[in-house]
Amino acid sequence: MDTPLVVVHYEKMIRNLDRMAAFARAYRVRLRPHGKTHKMPQIAKMQLERGAAGITVAKIGEAEVMAAHGCDDILIAYPLIGNEKVERLLALARTVRVSTLVDSFEGAKALSDAFLRERMRLPVYVKIDSGLHRCGVQPGEEAAQLVRHVVSLPGLQFLGLLTHAGHAYAAKDARDLQRIGQGEADCLIETAEILRKEGIAVQEISVGSTPTVRISGAVTGVTEIRPGNYVFHDMTQVRLGVATEEDCALRVWARVVSRPNKNVLVLDSGAKTLALDRGAHGVEGVSGYGRIVGYPDCVIERLSEEHAVVKVPDDCPLSIGDVVEIIPNHACPVVNLTDQVYVIREGQSAEVWRVEARGKTS
Amino acid sequence: MDTPLVVVHYEKMIRNLDRMAAFARAYRVRLRPHGKTHKMPQIAKMQLERGAAGITVAKIGEAEVMAAHGCDDILIAYPLIGNEKVERLLALARTVRVSTLVDSFEGAKALSDAFLRERMRLPVYVKIDSGLHRCGVQPGEEAAQLVRHVVSLPGLQFLGLLTHAGHAYAAKDARDLQRIGQGEADCLIETAEILRKEGIAVQEISVGSTPTVRISGAVTGVTEIRPGNYVFHDMTQVRLGVATEEDCALRVWARVVSRPNKNVLVLDSGAKTLALDRGAHGVEGVSGYGRIVGYPDCVIERLSEEHAVVKVPDDCPLSIGDVVEIIPNHACPVVNLTDQVYVIREGQSAEVWRVEARGKTS
Structure with missing residues (x-):
């Protein structure tokens, strides 16, 4: 993993x-x-x-x-x-x-x-x-x-x-x-x-x-x-008041790979993982490219394909190597970008489930 | 195909x-x-x-x-x-x-x-x-x-x-x-x-x-x-003056699946194929979600996952079943979304090339 x-x-x-x-x-x-x-x-x-x-x-x-x-x-x-x-x-x-x-x-x-x-x-x-x-x-x-x-x-x-x-x-x-x-x-x-x-x-x-x-x-x-x-729900449903963050079942675990200065850190989850969606159907409305759980003041401002650039406050305790959990803006494209998901369940070891119908565009 | x-x-x-x-x-x-x-x-x-x-x-x-x-x-x-x-x-x-x-x-x-x-x-x-x-x-x-x-x-x-x-x-x-x-x-x-x-x-x-x-x-x-x-180049390079449309080697063939009224048609290439990029690295700048070759007045205004919603002029000759060629805004994520590309070459039949390193996020 x-x-x-x-x-x-x-x-x-x-x-x-x-x-x-x-x-x-x-x-x-x-x-x-x-x-x-x-x-x-x-x-x-x-x-x-x-x-x-x-x-x-x-x-x-x-x-x-x-x-x-x-x-x-x-x-x-x-x-x-x-x-x-x-x-x-x-x-x-x-x-x-x-x-x-x-x-x-x-x-x-x-x-x-x-x-x-x-x-x-x-x-x-x-x-x-x-x-x-x-x-x-x-x-x-x-x-x-x-x-x-x-x-x-x-x-x-x-x-x-x-x-x-x-x-x-x-x-x-x-x-x-x-x-x-x-x-x-x-x-x-x-x-x-x-x-x-x-x-x-x-x-x-x-x-x-x-x-x-x-x-x-x-x-x-x-x-x-x-x-x-x-x-799964996602931040778009949370924004609409249809779900709470607690309901969001699909999340991305990402790692801090760089902290170029005290107000910026870089995660290894870019658009290839989180997708560029700010909503659904061309509607935008969510700020940032996903919510970092437990760090409400950290904002994912920009995605490259393999990088998330995050604005963080001076006292943000995250440093290189730390892993964070992100609730994506739109769960559907995140699933379509991954070959497999890791299903975690209390008291059990993680299971790998293949996304069998991923990438079926036709 | x-x-x-x-x-x-x-x-x-x-x-x-x-x-x-x-x-x-x-x-x-x-x-x-x-x-x-x-x-x-x-x-x-x-x-x-x-x-x-x-x-x-x-x-x-x-x-x-x-x-x-x-x-x-x-x-x-x-x-x-x-x-x-x-x-x-x-x-x-x-x-x-x-x-x-x-x-x-x-x-x-x-x-x-x-x-x-x-x-x-x-x-x-x-x-x-x-x-x-x-x-x-x-x-x-x-x-x-x-x-x-x-x-x-x-x-x-x-x-x-x-x-x-x-x-x-x-x-x-x-x-x-x-x-x-x-x-x-x-x-x-x-x-x-x-x-x-x-x-x-x-x-x-x-x-x-x-x-x-x-x-x-x-x-x-x-x-x-x-x-x-x-x-491959793409519309982002064209916008920057680095390439011409003629140079763009990677394209998407999409089909008209609906024409709900005379000024709108829907293609079967959504964000799952064209990606949502309006540029690269969080920079936006390209208008629309790709250029439809030969139809400069048709603008891809909106993408859902499986649909491109295109604004077209009154006299647009495209109708249900027609296939168009699109130059994407950003070629890299388009490749990452597909399992294979169809390589076409003058005088030869199309070859299928697998995108072997697709989806390798880690």
Whole structure:
């Protein structure tokens, strides 16, 4: 074990998993956690054991890893475009239940054609833009038009409506977050109403995002929640008031390798370990590049690839060779940068868990 | 081959390698390129075949990979602190010529003790801060004090002085870059003068950084240059006037997966592929998250992990399924995020090269 190390505090992770499972049970919504945060089949299994109905992933490569490790109900929450991806999706759909989303007529048609040729049907959600302004069609009539098209395609099975309120990361305060979470659910439900009046069955109303899930997931009519980050939490969730530092289960152990003067020290955890994120989805808001636990006056001001440059007060007791623990700003990219994490658990020796679905960009 | 793909244009890379080799020959400086940019033993071999004296790396893990693939003269340009690293360094030093740097009394002493115990001597540079304000001692008397200490330590062989002018990435214009490059060399040479007057031999004056290398590498007295990024170049080098877009050998192929409205399209290359860098060393300066080749009016405004959100003009002809080529802002982290690159070469089919030293953070 050599620094920098990515460490998972087992008990904290378990508490995070248990809490979200309890929320889903209490509100009778299906929990389908997003695996992009942990990228580890072991943790997906722990989520399934706690009642998750299946797993969500972003890419086919991640789905392939999860399927190979026994996950048999996988949602690929990403518009799958291109022949290579369609072929891989077909192969996967022959071995496990796989669903995906569409947000365009072209995308829906290509998937339908491919599945029809193989006499298969692909379950799909229609993706709605609830305010992040990334993928997705606008709620209301624009979404209804795409749904009608999907319903008409024989290779697809229309499941329902899905969104991700990533714009919650730009929430100004708790009240703003409340408004965003409520809006996330409302825009799906209102669109579903239009469709149901036409006799189109909308089984699923699926919402996501760790910051909003306890708001949107509690709205009557929502059937499924897809939080991801909650398994570990990070300084971005702390900033939003969604978690405390104590909840943050994923941390980086780094070593002081230089102290060029009394107000600067350098750690061996650079952007290659901590990532450059100051938030998520292009939203910034966290100051510094992670919080050094126990040293609130030490600020990680700058990252090179292999160095963290930290401003420290005159009396900072840290010296060359000391190891510190850092809570990263955004846990997901930190996991994607490491081949393995060290899981530490009270009374047990550390275990090494491989990040099996790391680096699956396609 | 499925998007997003990291692609290397072979002929561009060869031209970059040849040019730097020619520069080093012309100025009779030893070229010891930094391998952190490519992380591929094949490319290190191509650099050595063109006259490089050895390779530079940032971490022991990278050195281990390079040594396993036949590189036999490796500089680990990073302060190595902690017992685990010292043990790995000893093991490596038994198989290849390995050198490193020190920037603290504590670090130097620990290395000397370990090598002395094994009756070995470790060649070291003393690292000087020429203005980046990261690692390194101040030039002049502060550096001279550390050198005297190093010279007194029986487990170390003092090689000379080394710096990295990473602050060049914040250069305001060409004249400022000139000043920084000149200063990079001057501060080492002035420190060497102090030492030489005391009878301390300073063999090496080693400078780095692609933006400054043609300035500092041309200063009389400099013996070694350690540029890294030049093998690929990127939009940061283009911004600094050090390279043209045409020189940029590493690119990302991404696909349009959504066009939510006529002024926005979404590509499947997010921060997990392009990285969040707007520059290097915490310096920002590039607008957007990479340049889409052939579409100067399309701006990559925002990255999520798996999405690039691009602002496009009304008449942009790109539609869902189209593939574009992107020159990233910073090539080094893009390489670190991918398991393999696709090397394309005129008249030949693409080759897959594994990024063998990817993710070696320790």
